[in-house]
Amino acid sequence: MKKAFKNFPFDPGRWPFFYGWMILGLGTLGMLMSVPGQTVGISVFTDYLITGLDIPRNFLSLAYLAGTVLSALLLTRAGRFYDRYGARIMGSIVSIALGCVLGYFSFSDVISLGLRRTFPFLKGVAAPFIVMSIGFFLVRFTGQGTLTMVSRNAVMEWFEKRRGLANGILGVAVSFGFSYAPFVLNALIQAGGWRWAWRFLALIVGGCFALLVFVFFRDKPEHHNLIPDGSRFTRVKRINPETIAVKEFTLQEARRTLTFWIFTLSLCAASFLTTAFTFHVVSVFESSGLTRDQAVSIFFPSSIIAVGFQLLGSFLSDYVKLKYILMVQIIGMILLSLGIIFLREGAPLIILIAGLGINQGLFGVNANIAWARFFGRKHLGVISGFAFAWLVAGSAAGPYLFSLSLDLSGKYVTAAIFSLAVLVVLLAGAWKANQPKVVKSR
Numbered sequence: 001m002k003k004a005f006k007n008f009p010f011d012p013g014r015w016p017f018f019y020g021w022m023i024l025g026l027g028t029l030g031m032l033m034s035v036p037g038q039t040v041g042i043s044v045f046t047d048y049l050i051t052g053l054d055i056p057r058n059f060l061s062l063a064y065l066a067g068t069v070l071s072a073l074l075l076t077r078a079g080r081f082y083d084r085y086g087a088r089i090m091g092s093i094v095s096i097a098l099g100c101v102l103g104y105f106s107f108s109d110v111i112s113l114g115l116r117r118t119f120p121f122l123k124g125v126a127a128p129f130i131v132m133s134i135g136f137f138l139v140r141f142t143g144q145g146t147l148t149m150v151s152r153n154a155v156m157e158w159f160e161k162r163r164g165l166a167n168g169i170l171g172v173a174v175s176f177g178f179s180y181a182p183f184v185l186n187a188l189i190q191a192g193g194w195r196w197a198w199r200f201l202a203l204i205v206g207g208c209f210a211l212l213v214f215v216f217f218r219d220k221p222e223h224h225n226l227i228p229d230g231s232r233f234t235r236v237k238r239i240n241p242e243t244i245a246v247k248e249f250t251l252q253e254a255r256r257t258l259t260f261w262i263f264t265l266s267l268c269a270a271s272f273l274t275t276a277f278t279f280h281v282v283s284v285f286e287s288s289g290l291t292r293d294q295a296v297s298i299f300f301p302s303s304i305i306a307v308g309f310q311l312l313g314s315f316l317s318d319y320v321k322l323k324y325i326l327m328v329q330i331i332g333m334i335l336l337s338l339g340i341i342f343l344r345e346g347a348p349l350i351i352l353i354a355g356l357g358i359n360q361g362l363f364g365v366n367a368n369i370a371w372a373r374f375f376g377r378k379h380l381g382v383i384s385g386f387a388f389a390w391l392v393a394g395s396a397a398g399p400y401l402f403s404l405s406l407d408l409s410g411k412y413v414t415a416a417i418f419s420l421a422v423l424v425v426l427l428a429g430a431w432k433a434n435q436p437k438v439v440k441s442r
Contacts, residue, residue, distance in 0.1 A: 006223050009215060018230030019218065020158035020166070026216055028170050030091065030151030032177040033209050035185075036102055036201050037143015039275065039395070040178050042136075044185040045105075048194040052109040053128035063129050065396050067136025071145050072392035076251075078146045079385020083378070086219035087154035092210050094150060098142040099206015105135050106198035140392070149388055153380050156372040157220050160228040161318065163369055168314025171364040175307055220377070248376035249436065254383050259323075262433040263370045264387045266326055266426045268394040270363050273333055273419050276398030277340065277356070280412065287411050288343040298353050305357025313365040322373060323433040326366050330427045332358025337423060340416040367391070374436055 012019035035041040042064070050057055082090050104111070108131050115127040122130070152170075159166040188197035221228055254260045277284060285295035309332075313325050332355045339352025371384040405415035 006218070011224060012218050013224040013226055019224070019226065020155075020221065020228070020230060022216060023158045023218065024155050024166050024169060026212065027151040027155035028173045028177075029209065030095075030147060030154070030213070031170070031174045032181075033095065033098075033205050034143045034147040034151070035178065035181045036198075036205065037098065037139045037145075037147070038178070038181075039144075039278075040181055041143075041185060042139070044182050044189070045194055045198070048189070049108070049132065052194070053112050053132065055125050055128040055132065059125045059129050060132060061399070063132035064136050065400055066133050067138075068140045068144075068392060068396035070137045071141035072389040072396070074141055075145050075149070075389040075392065076382060076386040078141075079149065079382035079388075082150060082153060082381030082385070087150050087157070088213065088217040088219055090146070091150045091154070091213040091217050094142050094146045095210035095213055096206045098139070098147060099202040099204075099210065101135065101138040101142055102198045102202035102205065105139065106195045106202070108132070108135055145388065145392060149381070149385055152368050153372075153384055154217065154219075156368065156380065157377055158228055160372075162229045163372065164314045164317035164365075167317070167365060167368045168311050170368070171310045171314060172307055174364070175303070175310065179303060248378035249374075249383070250379050251382045251386055254375045254379075254436075255386075257374075257436040258429070259374055259433045259436050260383075260387070262323075262426065262429045263326060263366060263374075264390050266330055266430065267363065267367050267387070268390040269419065269422055269426060270329065270333055270359055270394075271391040272394035272398040272401075273336060274356070274359060274363070274398075275395040276402040276415070277336065279399040280402050280406075283406065284340060284343065284412050287406065290343065290345070290349075294345075294349075298349075298356065302353050302357040302360065305354060306361035309358050309361030310364055313362045317365055317369055321434065322366065322370060323430050325362055326433060327427060327430045329359055329362035329366060330423055330430060332356075332362065334420060334423050334427070337416045337420040341413050341420070 012022070015022065046057075046060065049055065050060060055063075078090075108128075112128045112131045115122055115131065119127075155166055155170055156163060185197065188200060191197075192200070218224065249257075281298075282292050282295045285291065309328075313328075317325060335351050335355025336359055337355075339348050339355055342348040343352060367388075371387060372380055375383050401418075402412055402415045405412050408414065
């Protein structure tokens with residue numbers, strides 16, 4: 001029965017080409033379908049939520065923080081479900097769930113009004129704050145968290161020696177997709193309003209994409225008498241033998257290794273710093289005497305740098321130790337921190353743009369490749385889910401701590417100096433982040 005389901009409605013082993021490329025396409029599409037749960041997708045609707053629910057911006061931000069942190073706490077559990085049920089079932093369920101959550105958002109103002117009328121003691125911003133906290137928790141968990149994890153891990157399951165190549169294709173497509181997402185979402189809003197836009201997205205994600213996942217997603221190549229990378233690449237020799245894990249680590253074993261924590265904390269720091277800077281970018285520039293236009297203008301050149309480093313890093317990851325790519329990413333974060341501290345026109349601004357681009361470009365390389373490469377594919381869901389929970393928590397804490405720095409000192413320099421100190425320690429530790437060794441029992 002299980003074997004029949006795995007090959008329903010067709011056997012990918014009989015596909016005219018290696019089915020991993022099909023999974024790569026679907027995984028890329030899955031990452032793009034997570035946009036409504038990402039910061040880049042939610043931000044387009046922010047002003048409409050503030051007006052529609054009559055909630056102050058700071059309370060909406062607090063609800064976003066609370067929902068994001070709560071969602072991070074459940075990602076490890078979601079990873080365990082991924083390991084147990086696979087990408088096909090998990091992807092189908094979470095796509096339908098995300099569609100339902102988007103439908104919830106389209107009625108959020110009605111729900112808030114209903115709460116106020118049903119429970120009169122919920123005065124002021126209490127009702128919309130509750131509605132938004134629940135909504136942000138659900139959309140961050142299903143969209144940013146679980147659907148992203150399932151789509152990324154599904155691709156990594158089907159490639160080993162060509163994992164860097166696959167990740168490069170995935171990363172570039174997702175980068176361009178995320179860049180254009182605000183324009184597409186804004187066009188939907190202009191066409192039918194913010195409620196209609198969310199309902200349309202709910203139909204696309206929860207209906208069309210969920211059906212695609214159920215029909216075409218497959219869990220592991222071995223389930224269909226296939227091997228990662230396809231038979232053409234089985235004899236390809238790699239300069240770096242690190243591309244294949246030495247054993248299948250459990251989460252408990254992975255957490256005992258220095259490599260796991262260096263990569264997890266470095267990526268958490270990247271999530272912290274990048275989200276905080278992006279969230280407050282206009283204020284960061286204005287606090288240093290620069291303009292809003294200058295703040296917005298940095299993203300195009302940094303995206304060009306990011307795409308270049310992502311392609312280069314993905315290619316090199318098949319040949320060199322991943323710790324070297326991580327060290328370059330950390331250097332990029334150090335440049336970004338220095339750029340914030342000394343921000344002004346000229347060299348500091350160029351350093352900031354370069355650091356932002358390097359960090360963003362190599363983030364996807366390290367975040368996508370590290371867990372399968374170092375710890376194997378058997379427990380990939382729970383290991384990557386646990387690590388990703390730290391990343392989500394970092395993205396939630398960053399904007400708040402940067403705003404706290406502004407309140408206390410009038411500038412963002414204090415937060416940037418704190419980030420710089422942490423990054424210097426992580427850069428030193430990254431030198432030791434080699435492939436974990438198997439400890440033989442005596």
